[in-house]
Amino acid sequence: MRINRPFYFLKNALKGMTRNTEMTVTAIITVTSCLLLFGVFMLLSANINFIGEQIRNQCQIQAFIEFDATSEEEMLVYSQISNLPNVSDCTFVSKADAMEEYRAYLGADASAFDGLEGEEFLRSSVKVNMNDIEKSKELEMAIAAIGNVAKVSNRQDVVQRVIDVTDVIRNASLGAMIILLLVAIFIISNTIKLSVVARKDEIHIMKYVGATASFVRRPFILEGILTGVIGGAISLVLIGFGYTYVIKFMKDFLDIFQLIPLVQILPFMVGTTLIFGVLMGAVGSAIALVKHLKV
Amino acid sequence: MDFVQERTVMIQFDNVTVVYKNNVTGLDKVSFHIDKGEFVFLVGKTGAGKSSAIKLLTAEIKPFSGDVWLDGVKVNGLKNRKIPFHRRKIGVVFQDFRLLRDKTVYENVALAMEIVGASKKQIRTEVPNILRLVGLGQKTREYPSSLSGGEQQRVGIARALVNRPSLIIADEPTGNLDSATASSIMELFEEINRQGTTILMVTHSEKIVNDMNKRVIVLDHGMLVRDDKKGVYTIED
Numbered sequence: 001m002r003i004n005r006p007f008y009f010l011k012n013a014l015k016g017m018t019r020n021t022e023m024t025v026t027a028i029i030t031v032t033s034c035l036l037l038f039g040v041f042m043l044l045s046a047n048i049n050f051i052g053e054q055i056r057n058q059c060q061i062q063a064f065i066e067f068d069a070t071s072e073e074e075m076l077v078y079s080q081i082s083n084l085p086n087v088s089d090c091t092f093v094s095k096a097d098a099m100e101e102y103r104a105y106l107g108a109d110a111s112a113f114d115g116l117e118g119e120e121f122l123r124s125s126v127k128v129n130m131n132d133i134e135k136s137k138e139l140e141m142a143i144a145a146i147g148n149v150a151k152v153s154n155r156q157d158v159v160q161r162v163i164d165v166t167d168v169i170r171n172a173s174l175g176a177m178i179i180l181l182l183v184a185i186f187i188i189s190n191t192i193k194l195s196v197v198a199r200k201d202e203i204h205i206m207k208y209v210g211a212t213a214s215f216v217r218r219p220f221i222l223e224g225i226l227t228g229v230i231g232g233a234i235s236l237v238l239i240g241f242g243y244t245y246v247i248k249f250m251k252d253f254l255d256i257f258q259l260i261p262l263v264q265i266l267p268f269m270v271g272t273t274l275i276f277g278v279l280m281g282a283v284g285s286a287i288a289l290v291k292h293l294k295v
Numbered sequence: 296m297d298f299v300q301e302r303t304v305m306i307q308f309d310n311v312t313v314v315y316k317n318n319v320t321g322l323d324k325v326s327f328h329i330d331k332g333e334f335v336f337l338v339g340k341t342g343a344g345k346s347s348a349i350k351l352l353t354a355e356i357k358p359f360s361g362d363v364w365l366d367g368v369k370v371n372g373l374k375n376r377k378i379p380f381h382r383r384k385i386g387v388v389f390q391d392f393r394l395l396r397d398k399t400v401y402e403n404v405a406l407a408m409e410i411v412g413a414s415k416k417q418i419r420t421e422v423p424n425i426l427r428l429v430g431l432g433q434k435t436r437e438y439p440s441s442l443s444g445g446e447q448q449r450v451g452i453a454r455a456l457v458n459r460p461s462l463i464i465a466d467e468p469t470g471n472l473d474s475a476t477a478s479s480i481m482e483l484f485e486e487i488n489r490q491g492t493t494i495l496m497v498t499h500s501e502k503i504v505n506d507m508n509k510r511v512i513v514l515d516h517g518m519l520v521r522d523d524k525k526g527v528y529t530i531e532d
Contacts, residue, residue: 206406206410208382210382210383210411210458211410
C-alpha cells in the first residue's frame with residue numbers, strides 16, 4: 001500500500017498553517033474581508049442588473065387621444081398603435097378608467113373630485129409596452145404621427161439615465177472586485193512565502209533526497225487554497241446573514257424595487273466565492289513558490 | 296551520447312570547468328573517475344572547488360565545459376524533470392546533520408522514503424532496519440534535540456542510506472563531532488562501504504584521512520593537484 005498522498009499533502013498543508021498561526025489567521029481575515037467586499041460588490045452588481053430589468057419593464061409610452069375624438073376614432077388609434085412594430089402589448093384607458101386611476105393616486109384627497117366624471121376633463125389614452133426600450137424614440141414618433149393622437153408621453157430619458165447610473169456602479173464594482181482580488185492574492189502570496197521560509201530546511205532535505213518539484217510545491221499550493229476556501233466560507237456566512245437583513249430592510253422600509261431572493265442567488269454566490277477563493281489561493285501560492293522556492 | 300560509461304565507473308569528471316556568474320572559477324579542467332565501491336576523500340582548502348564538485352554531482356549547477364557522469368548517466372545532460380530521480384541515486388550526509396526538529400528519529404528517516412513514494416509497508420520494514428544498522432534501534436521515537444551530535448549524524452546517515460543509493464556524498468560529516476565520536480562515525484561509513492556503496496567524502500580532518508588510508512583527491516584553486524590511491528592529508532592540503 002502506497003502512502004496516502006492526498007492525505008500526506010493535506011497533513012503537511014495543515015501543519016504549515018498551524019506553524020505560522022498568526023500569519024495564517026491574518027491571511028484568513030484578509031481573504032475573508034476581500035471576499036466579503038467582493039461578495040457585496042457582486043450582490044450589488046447582480047441586484048443593479050435585476051433592478052435595471054425592473055425599470056426597463058416599467059418603461060411605458062402613453063399616447064393621449066384628442067379630447068373630442070369619438071369612441072370609434074379612439075378604437076382606431078388603439079388598433080393602429082397595437083399594429084406598430086416594437087409594441088409588445090397595449091392597453092386602452094378610457095376617460096372613466098383614467099378618473100379611477102387618478103382617484104386611486106390621490107387616495108384620501110380624491111373626495112375633491114366627487115361629482116366630477118372623467119369625461120369632463122380627462123383624455124382617453126393607450127399605454128404601450130415595448131419589446132426594445134432602445135428603440136422607444138422611433139416608436140414615440142410613429143405613435144405621434146397617428147391621427148387623433150394629441151400627445152405622447154415617454155419616460156425613456158429618465159429610464160436611460162437610471163440605466164446609465166447603474167452601468168457606472170456596475171463597472172466601478174467590477175474595478176473594485178479586481179483590486180480586492182489582487183490584494184488578497186498578494187496577502188496569500190506573502191503568507192506562503194513565510195511558510196516556505198519556515199520550512200526551508202525541510203525543502204532543502206527534500207530536494208537532496210530526490211523530491212520532485214510538484215511533491216515539494218503541492219502542500220504549499222494546498223495551504224494557499226485552504227486559506228482561500230476558509231476565507232471564502234466565512235465571507236459567505238457573513239454575506240448570507242447580511243443580505244437577509246438587507247432584503248428585510250428593503251421590504252420593510254424601502255419597498256420600491258425588489259431584490260434578488262437569497263435562495264435564488266445563493267448557489268451562484270457560493271460557487272463564485274469558492275472558485276475565487278481557490279483561484280486566489282492557488283495563484284497567490286504559485287507566485288510565492290516561483291519567487292522563493294527553487295527545487 | 297548520454298550512456299557510454301563503463302559499468303564499473305561510478306563517477307567520471309571529463310575536463311570539467313565551472314565558472315560562476317561573478318566570473319569566479321569553481322573548477323578548472325578537472326578530470327578523474329571513481330569506481331563503484333570505492334571510498335574516496337575529496338580534500339582542499341576553502342574555495343578549492345570541493346563544493347562545486349558536489350553540486351555538479353547533485354545537478355545543482357552545470358559545468359561551463361566538460362561532462363560529469365554518474366553511474367553511466369551524463370548528469371549535465373539531464374532534463375530538469377529528471378533531476379529529482381537522479382538525486383535518488385545519491386545519499387547526502389551534511390556536516391550540520393540537517394534533521395527536522397519537529398520529527399522523531401523514525402519520521403526523519405521515513406521522510407526520505409515517503410518522498411520517493413515508498414509504500415507504508417516498505418517504510419515500516421526498512422526504517423527500523425536501517426536505524427538498527429546505524430545503532431539507533433532503541434531511539435526511534437526520540438527527537439533530534441534529545442540526541443548527542445554523533446547520534447544525530449547517525450540519523451543523517453540512516454536518512455541518506457534508507458533509499459539504498461549507489462553513492463553516498465558526505466560533506467564534512469565529522470566536522471561537528473569530537474574525535475571519539477568521529478571515529479565511530481567513520482567506522483560506520485567503512486561498514487557501509489564494505490557493503491558495496493561508493494563513498495565520496497569531503498573533509499578537512501587530517502586524522503581521519505590519514506587513519507583511513509583510502510584514496511585522496513586534492514583540489515586547489517579549482518584544479519586537481521593530487522590523486523593518490525592510498526593517500527594522506529598533507530599540510531598543504
